[in-house]
Amino acid sequence: MRTPICIKLGCELPIFAFSHCRDVVVEVTKAGGFGVLGASTFSPEQLETELCWIDEHVAGRPYGVDVIIPTRYDKQSEASTEHLEALIPDEHRAFMDKLLDDAGVPPLPADERERIHAAIVNGRGNMTPDGARRLLRVALNHPQVKLVVSALGSPPPDVVVELRERNVMVGAMCGKGEHAARHRAAGVQLIVAQGTEAGGHTGDIATMVLVPQVVEACGDEVAVLAAGGIAKGSQIAAALALGAQGVWCGSVWLGTRESELDPFEKEVLFETRTEDAVRRRARTGKPVRMIKSLLSEAWEQPGAPAYLPTPLQGILYNEAHARVVRAKRKDLYSFPVGQVVGMINEESSVRDVMYRLQLEYLDAIERLRQLSPAESED
Amino acid sequence: MRTPICIKLGCELPIFAFSHCRDVVVEVTKAGGFGVLGASTFSPEQLETELCWIDEHVAGRPYGVDVIIPTRYDKQSEASTEHLEALIPDEHRAFMDKLLDDAGVPPLPADERERIHAAIVNGRGNMTPDGARRLLRVALNHPQVKLVVSALGSPPPDVVVELRERNVMVGAMCGKGEHAARHRAAGVQLIVAQGTEAGGHTGDIATMVLVPQVVEACGDEVAVLAAGGIAKGSQIAAALALGAQGVWCGSVWLGTRESELDPFEKEVLFETRTEDAVRRRARTGKPVRMIKSLLSEAWEQPGAPAYLPTPLQGILYNEAHARVVRAKRKDLYSFPVGQVVGMINEESSVRDVMYRLQLEYLDAIERLRQLSPAESED
Structure with a gap:
């Protein structure tokens, strides 16, 4: 070929x-x-x-x-993460926190939270x-x-x-x-x-x-x-x-x-069917094809807050995602993946x-x- | 091959x-x-x-x-069309009528309306x-x-x-x-x-x-x-x-x-881009890939009535569609078509x-x- x-x-x-x-x-x-x-x-x-x-x-x-x-x-993309975090409405933050708290997912330890935020700053700085x-x-x-x-x-x-x-x-x-x-x-x-x-x-x-x-x-x-x-x-x-x-x-x-996913994440990957690789805006504010989970679906329900624009939705989502991975919660776990996931x-x-x-x-x-x-x- | x-x-x-x-x-x-x-x-x-x-x-x-x-x-599928028409809420009927009236699309003549209804009765009887x-x-x-x-x-x-x-x-x-x-x-x-x-x-x-x-x-x-x-x-x-x-x-x-579409409909077909073949529920209540038009999009707007279940949405849509075709209104015209439409x-x-x-x-x-x-x- x-x-x-x-x-x-x-x-x-x-x-x-x-x-x-x-x-x-x-x-x-x-x-x-x-x-x-x-x-x-x-x-x-x-x-x-x-x-x-x-x-x-x-x-x-x-x-x-x-x-x-x-x-x-893009002026906003140069803004500091702290400044951007202040732009996330309390309603959205409360919605995400309540979802994870109700599901019994512990909050991140302070050092872990800092690491996530450093990664966000890096990632955003690169864009x-x-x-x-x-x-x-x-x-x-x-x-x-x-x-x-x-x-x-x-x-x-x-x-x-x-x-x-x-x-x-x-x-x-x-x-x-x-x-x-x-x-x-x-x-x-x-x-x-x-x-x-x-x-x-x-x-x-x-x-x-x-x-x-x-x-x-x-x-x-x-x-x-x-x-x-x-x-x-x-x-x-x-x-x-x-x-x-x-x-x-x-x-x-x-x-x-060789992949970067840990064993828990791979288990979810192997169990995910093609029809569960859905396009949702929960991760970044724009449509991302990702594994369907309680976290991706919660934002689609009537009464959920409207999606935030990029990069705010992503900042909010990243921390929630880290909480879910740390707690190894399959029902809430999601990750960007294509429809071929059903073949893996x-x-x-x-x-x-x-x-x-x-x-x-x-x-x-x-x-x-x-x-x-x-x-x-x- | x-x-x-x-x-x-x-x-x-x-x-x-x-x-x-x-x-x-x-x-x-x-x-x-x-x-x-x-x-x-x-x-x-x-x-x-x-x-x-x-x-x-x-x-x-x-x-x-x-x-x-x-x-x-399916008991409902055996119901008469007149009986089903009575199940279409006034709100939905008014929404569709207002949309077409405001756009200046004349109502159907009585004989045309009857022909459409006969086709619906046929179609439903066959199912x-x-x-x-x-x-x-x-x-x-x-x-x-x-x-x-x-x-x-x-x-x-x-x-x-x-x-x-x-x-x-x-x-x-x-x-x-x-x-x-x-x-x-x-x-x-x-x-x-x-x-x-x-x-x-x-x-x-x-x-x-x-x-x-x-x-x-x-x-x-x-x-x-x-x-x-x-x-x-x-x-x-x-x-x-x-x-x-x-x-x-x-x-x-x-x-x-050789196709059943008339020249006006073919014109719309040839002008439609791949990204305008969208999946919408306006036609039947279930997702249908069809040409994006003011009619298909109106039902997606905030404040539009919720989609009716099959077959009610279809009964409502069929008459509206006939009005649009008769008035040769490209902006409101839609038809089921795949993403290959951009190649035709x-x-x-x-x-x-x-x-x-x-x-x-x-x-x-x-x-x-x-x-x-x-x-x-x-």
């Missing part, structure tokens, strides 16, 4: 792995795929540590980094124009970083110029055909067409419809990866049939022994997943070949 | 066309595909007329019929256990009808026995992996796995995820068709890669010159669509073949 994007980037397989976990990035990359580290939750110092570790373990292979690079300066550029500067000091993906909109012109000058490929996420044309005009070289079935922030359009539309909008110069609904080799074959040059997977790595039912290793994907891909290709035996002479 | 289901049913191509329009059924069937007439809106006498016409035009080729066969007797069996009896008098698809749940045991005895294949629609096992246990031989991107009543799960799950639940005995997101040959290739034996398409025929931009003929689908399919297969040149020796 080696496609032109593999040749351009120098990997064997067009299987791109998005992960916040360096172990997953390394194992996918070593197995011939292309690991992409989600960097926005790290401080510049932490990112430096992670990338050094990855460099040491991938034996010279290329890999990528995913960052959120805002195009415009300012300056913060994102600080992360980029770290990434560009690592010559094996051959791809930078902008997780939100087209990257700004100065970033595109710098990346292209340094021979780092510029990528961007896309949930609508018309966004593809905008990315292309901004100089993006790789577009990840992400269908509604994907985990995390997603749009409404399904991968089956979105990918051909993005491919058509991109022409030959821009490569397209399919994201959303990819956890089996037959789905990779389907994505390539739709015109994608590869796939971008996230959920499938969560169930591996036991722990595996990244290497095993990579091997399985290839075998299943070959099976699918062979099945198609047998359906059209004559056309090979065309 | 000839798959085992083609051999079983006696068609050339595994392209199944769902349509309420006999011309589409005939043209698809003549072009080597398999037309399936949506029968539930016809009276038994009308259905007899339609099927005789189809028989005369398909030159002995097989085709199918789609009916709604309730498993249980009772007896009504559905009356339609089936008509269909079974036409030996070229080789497939009967139940549009709602598994068909009841007596229907399955009768169809199988007469060598008519039994099909059913499915939106969740777990429904597939139920269908299989009920004796269903063909399952249409319909993803959320499809038009009409749909679930939440995307075709890319649903099809492999249904295929896995079905084993080798039951054939699976992919529905939702199929309007190009590359999407057929993707569906077959996922393990489907064929595709079931609806929206793509709406834009043909000009009038074509059924034959041209069938030809295009095959060419695009071969292109996709050839692209995959070139990516895996070596594996043919396996």
